[in-house]
Amino acid sequence: MAHFICVSCGKEYPLDTREYRCSCGGLFRLAYVPPAFNRSLIDGSRFDLYRYRAFLPLEGNSWRDVTLGEGATATIPFDEHLFVKLDYAMPTLSFKDRGASLLVWHCRNIGVDKVLQDSSGNAGNSVAAYCARAGISCEIYVPKGTSPKKIKMIESHGATVTVFDGTRDETADACRAKAADEGIYYANHVYNPLFYQGTKTFVYEVFEQLGRIPDNLFIPVGNGTLFLGCRLALMELFHSGCIDRLPKLFLVQSERCAPLFGSVGENARKIVPEPTYAEGIAIGRPMRAAEILTGSYPGGQEVILAPEDGILPARNLLSRRGFFVEHTTAATYAAYISYTMSHVLEGDSLISLCGAGLKSEK
Ligand SMILES: Cc1ncc(COP(=O)(O)O)c(C=O)c1O
Ligand SMILES: [Zn+2]
Numbered sequence: 001m002a003h004f005i006c007v008s009c010g011k012e013y014p015l016d017t018r019e020y021r022c023s024c025g026g027l028f029r030l031a032y033v034p035p036a037f038n039r040s041l042i043d044g045s046r047f048d049l050y051r052y053r054a055f056l057p058l059e060g061n062s063w064r065d066v067t068l069g070e071g072a073t074a075t076i077p078f079d080e081h082l083f084v085k086l087d088y089a090m091p092t093l094s095f096k097d098r099g100a101s102l103l104v105w106h107c108r109n110i111g112v113d114k115v116l117q118d119s120s121g122n123a124g125n126s127v128a129a130y131c132a133r134a135g136i137s138c139e140i141y142v143p144k145g146t147s148p149k150k151i152k153m154i155e156s157h158g159a160t161v162t163v164f165d166g167t168r169d170e171t172a173d174a175c176r177a178k179a180a181d182e183g184i185y186y187a188n189h190v191y192n193p194l195f196y197q198g199t200k201t202f203v204y205e206v207f208e209q210l211g212r213i214p215d216n217l218f219i220p221v222g223n224g225t226l227f228l229g230c231r232l233a234l235m236e237l238f239h240s241g242c243i244d245r246l247p248k249l250f251l252v253q254s255e256r257c258a259p260l261f262g263s264v265g266e267n268a269r270k271i272v273p274e275p276t277y278a279e280g281i282a283i284g285r286p287m288r289a290a291e292i293l294t295g296s297y298p299g300g301q302e303v304i305l306a307p308e309d310g311i312l313p314a315r316n317l318l319s320r321r322g323f324f325v326e327h328t329t330a331a332t333y334a335a336y337i338s339y340t341m342s343h344v345l346e347g348d349s350l351i352s353l354c355g356a357g358l359k360s361e362k
Contacts (some may be wrong), residue, residue, distance in 0.1 A: 001015075002015055002030055002031060002032035002057040003015055003030075004017065004028040004029070004030060004031070004193065005028065005029055005030075005031050006021075006022035006024060006026040006027070006028060007026050007027050007028070007029050007291070008022065008024055008027070008339050009022060009024045009026055009027070011023070011024070011026075011303070012031070013028065013060075013112065013360055015106070016110040016223075018112075018178070018183075018185055019338035020176075020185075020186040020188060020191045020192065020307050021191055027047065027191065027287065027288065027291075028191065028192070028193050028289045029078070029193055029291075030057065030193035030194070030196075030197065031307075032057045032197075033192065034054070034055035034056070034057075034236060034293075035054060035055065036240035036241070037055060037088075037108060037173050037204070037207075037236055037237050037240040037242050038240065038242075038303055039208070041054035041055070042208065043137060044056070045234055047069075047072045048067060048069045048070055048071045048072050049067075049070055049071030049072065049101065049198065049201040049204075049205075050063060050067060050071075050100055051071075051072070052201050052204050055099050055204070055236070056102065056198075056201075057194070058105070058320065059109060059196055060108055060293025061074075062105065063101075063105045064110060065108070065131075065133070065134065065306075066101060066104055066105045066130055066133055066134045066355070067101055067105075068091035068092075068097065068101070068129065068130065068133055069091060070090050070091055070097035070098055070101050071090075071097075071098060071167065071201055072205065073085060073086045073087050073089050073090065073205065074086045074089065075205065075206050075209045075210060075350070078321070078351075081345070081348050081349060082336070082348065082349050082350070082351065083206075083210070083214055083349070083350040083351075084303065084323065084350070084351055084352075085202065085205075085206060085352050085353065085354075086224050086323070086353055087202065087352050087353060087354040088353055088354060088355055088356035088357075089328065089356075091129060092104035092122070092125050092126045092129045092153070093122075093125060093355065093356035093358065093359060093360075094122040094125070094326075094354055094356065095199065095202065095226055095352065095355070096122045096123045096125070096126035096127075096189065096225075097126050097129075097130075098198040098199045098201055098202060098229070099123075099126075099189050099194075099195035099196065099197075099199045099225055099229070099310065099334035100123065100127045100129070100130045100189070100195070101130055101198055101199035102195060102197050102198035102290070103127065103130075103187055103189060103192050103194045103195045103198065104127060104130035104131055104136065104172075104187070105134070105194075106192070106194040107131075107134070107136055107151070107185060107187055108134045108135075108136060109154055112136060112185040112293070112362075113137060114136065114137040114138070114139075114180045114184055114185065115127065115131060115136055115137075115138050115139075115184065115185045115186070115187035116138075116139050116140075116141070116175055116178060116184045116185070116186055116187065117138070117139075117140050117141070117175070117186070117187050117188055118140070118141040118142070118164075118171050118172045118174075118175035118176075118188065119140055119141070119142060119189070120142065120143065120146060120222070120279055120280055120282070120297075121142060121146045121147055121150030121151075121279070121280070121357060121359070122150065122244070122280060122349040122359070123189045123225075124140035124141075124142055124150075124151035124154050124159075124161075125140075125147065125150055125153045125154050125157075127159075127187060127189070128140055128153075128154045128157040128159035129157050131157070131159065131187075132157040132158050132159070134274050137158075137180045137295060138158070138159040138160070138187075139159060139160040139161075139162065139184075140154050140159050140160070140161050140162070141162045141164050141171050141172075141174060141175035141178075142154075142161060142162070142163055142164070142171065143164055143166060143168045143171040143206065144163055144164065144165050144166065144169060144171070145279075146163065146279075147279070147359060148286065149358070149359055149360075150352065150359055153359075159333065160283060161218075162175075166285070166337075167273065167284065168259075168273075168282060168283060169284050169285045171285070172188075175188075180201075188312055189223070189225050190223040190225060190287050190288065191287065195225055196225060196228050196229040197229070198229065198322075199225050199226050199228070199229025199230065200229040200230065200232045200233035200236070201229075201233070202226060202229060202230055202233070202352065203230045203233035203234055203237065204233055204237075206239055206350065207242060207243070210337075212243065213234065213237070213246075213247050213333055213350075214247060214347065214348045214349055214350040215244055215246055215345075215346060215347025215348055215349065216246050216248045216249075216250060216345055216346075216347065216348070216349040216350070217230065217247050217248075217249050217250065217349070217350050217351075217352075218250045218252055218330065218332055218335065218336050218349060218350070218351040218352070219250065219251060219252065219332070220252045220253075220278075220280065220281050220328060220329070220332045220352070220354065221252060221253055221281060221286075221292065221303075222253075222280060222281035222283035222286065223262065223283050223286050223287060223288065224251070224286060224288055224291075224292045226352065227249070227251055227292065228288065228291065228292065228295075229276060230249070231249065231295060231301075232299055234246055234297075234299065235297070245299070246298055246299025246300075247299055248296070248300045248301065248302070249297065249299060249300070249301040249302075250301070250302055250303075250304050250335070250336075250339065251292070251301060251302070251303045251304070252281070252304055252305075252306055252332045252335040252336075253281060253303055253304075253305060253306070254276040254278040254281050254282060254305070254306050254308070254331060255306060255307055255308055256273065256274040256275065256276035256278075256282070256308055257271065257273040257274065257276055257278075257281065257282040257283065257284060257303040258271065258284060258303070258305055259271050259283070259284060259285065260286065260289060260292060260293060260303045261303045261304075261305060262303075263289070263293060263303075265294070266289070266290035266293050266294045267289065267290070267293075268285070268286055268289035268293070271284055272284070276308055276311075276331075277311045277312070277327035277328075277330075277331065278306060278308075278311060278327055278328045278330075279327070279328060280326070280328030280329075280355060281306075281328055281331065304335050304338075304339050305335060305338070306331035306332065306334045306335040306338070307334060307335075307338050310334035310335075310337060310338055311327055311330050311331050311334050312327075312330070313333070313334070314330040314333040314334035314337060315327060315330035315333075315357070317333070318330060318333055318353070319357065323353055324356065324357035324358070325355060325356065326356060326357055326359050326360040327360050328354075328355050329352075329354055329355045332351050332352065332353075332354075333351055333353075333356075336349065336351055
């Protein structure tokens, strides 16, 4: 039976705990080993991420009442060297639906009737939508300056939005304080390991769609929820013998907020974030920095920067080819362009287009 384990002291917690982290302050990881990945276990009758449910820590069938049909996004060639995966084609227009679906299923499964969450916009929007579907009441904290469109979308799902007058990190602190004071379940995408079980399906899909994994994956990293899910799934595919070579992982951060760039050991750099178009990855203090930086990944990983002045041109290049994405997603492409101008990349690459353009204001 899956359960949580504190990464700092090893204490174990049952899945239905109402704590979001260990009493020692340590973060939870999920003790769960799926069966070896094998196409014969995929449910070919479903065209959403639950086709992979044999590899997810689900109990019962209540996920059927929570899913909005997320996942199964297209993975298509952009040019002869690059694939794009259209994760903006999701129910709430970002990749966060992969994780929110599992996270909110979990809340419902353990009998939670109200959740609190903080977000730069997309995760909150996604959690609000899945809570609406699951009949769970929801309050989302967003930092001042969050795009009004994202706020409207969150409210449209019946969630309460609290706009906090502070940075993204201060907003998270305030939200956690409220959760603790009022005993409300903190359904947070960064803390809760169930979220990463959802984001790992990104890699399952690429593998199923292409029959292999491209040599280099470019992934935007703020808190690293897509990145950690992808790394987890890649290790699963590797250990199950589906792939014999792990791709290199490129972690894209904004040059205006890059705590993981140039860091030494397991500690993120202390930085003062500056305003950036890439609001989705503007995380000054990523909670799982140690896990991101030190997790053993034989395929190799490197943090690279998205140049701020490359974001709008990259967004235009993508939309001129039919892909209308938000600025944070354009930043991933900008980082790819900038990297390939100064380095030779071996093999082919894939970037995730994980947020839709309709959400950005600027
Ligand atoms: C469009 C988009 N891309 C990337 C990210 C980064 O995700 P994470 O903070 O989990 O690394 C976000 C987060 O909000 C996002 O909205
Ligand atoms: Zn602990």
